[in-house]
Amino acid sequence: MSETATGRGWAEQDVRRELHSELLEINMGPQHPATHGVLRLLVRTDGEIVHGVTAHIGYLHRCAEKIAEGCDWRQWMVYTDRFDYLAPINMNFGYAVAVERMLGVQVPERAEHIRVICAELQRIASHLIAIGTFGLDMGAWTPLLYCFREREEILNILERLTGGRMLYNYFDIGGLRFDAYEGFERDVLDFVNIMEQKIPEYDTLLSYNKIFIERTADVGVIDVATCRAYGCTGPVLRGAGVPFDCRKDDPYSIYDRFEFDIPYGEGEQGTVGDCWDRYMVRMREMYESCRIIRQAVDALPGGPVKAEDLKKLVKVPQGSLYTRTESSKGEIGYHIFADGGSKPFRTKVRSPSFSNLHVIEKVGPGMMLSDLVATVGSLDIVLGEIDR
């Protein structure tokens, strides 16, 4: 590993002194393809070296937490869809689990299995976008088209299942809104069979592409201590070499029944916690998701999909609880305060991308400008979830 190969190395080079020029402030965004939505990064640069990054967020703010205080417990589910619009099912899941834990409701077996299948399909769909657009940021156009091809299949299944293509509003407190259609299992298995063959295809197309490795290995290293301090979770934390996953380490739903591994970064192409590691964690997670889906489909029982003893207008007894689940981006937490009424008293959404983006202000300085684009791309942020 040469010194100049790391993003950090450039700023420490002696040559910098001679080439020192006036600092220039430039805007990345709010509408820039490399920023994944309406994010504005104010970057202070000296030539191509980044000296400071300030993130300006809030362009998509809808104050969903205020809206929650005017809805009843079930009604707010539809707003959770709109946080991470690339993985709405994962957002639904977190909120459903949080309220069910407070109510002490037992979700029927069939509903739990369909939930897990949907959540894992959604995770694959979200990771496909993450990988495709990350490739796009690095100048690789083609993988995006392949990724969208497979994502389309997932959207078709979820559309048949829920009626929506992007925002599903499928989960309900105590179960699902309605049962799966006939032939759902077959569709899912057909997809998984194809998907498992496609993953090696992406590897040859992008993961082990020489140019791609040059652009991502040793770039934007985020170590474990930084992850912990800045609250980074999901693929960012796992990319730093920590096999932590809420599905295993803080189990919810029925994830403890399935056999799956947690991929983590090992610095195969460079340093542990670089962009390539974060990218590869997502790639391997898609394979693990396929494994979970197979097991869930095998074990899918019949029966109801709604908890029957639950009233239409639920009332959660007074108290508070922080519940976290694993979305495709990381730990989605709902800190819910109930006052015993039919509406949430206060619902705080701790979104994974919010903390994952914050770390850019810490690791950004010292990088080359093009590496900043790579790092932001590798964090896989969704602004709908950051701004809420």
Add this chain to the structure above:
Amino acid sequence: MEATAIHALLQSRFGDAVLDYVDSYEKGSLVAAGRVGEIATFLRDDATLGFESLMSLTGLDWDGYDATGKGKSVDILGYDELGRPETSDRVGDGDLGVAYALYSPRHGHKHTLFVRVPRAAPEVASVAAVWPTAEWHEREAWDLVGIRFAGHPDLRRILLDDAWEGHPLRKDYAMPGAWQGVPLDGRDYAAGKWTEADVTLPDDVKRPEDAKLPDTGNQG
């Protein structure tokens, strides 16, 4: 470690600053707002506790929460059928507060810290130096609930515009009828009651452009 043991440990160490044990769905401790900083440092650094991870920091308005406790808390103000902001002569009088959801990756236990501050002087010690992730969460709590964090490096609005007035997540927050001279009800616009000339931009607004960038000391 059990939550009761964590609470007892905090009590033996900080005495009066630890006010109460909170036994809810989650277990935690109610602590004094001014001493959150040192309690947080202890929670993170003590070998038997090891709370290295601040999962979430929530700012909230307790107004109406304890008065009844039976779901009779005050209704928030919205817009009426005609799209005009609802008003009320009720004055919010409850405490404001902060909740810190902590997790120890080393030991696998959780604990939640609660803080209550009077509405008239909502100031809490910042924990941004202990858990840097709190920096943005505290800015959010200031933005939406209006809690001041003493010692925060850069406390300004994060989600709303810098010129926004009020803190929307307070229970007595009244929705605005207009934003910088532009009515939020589209009917006024359609009826021609509003023109470009009505737009008022405050000139003393601190725009994000003016915000100081952190100095990295890296300028050669």
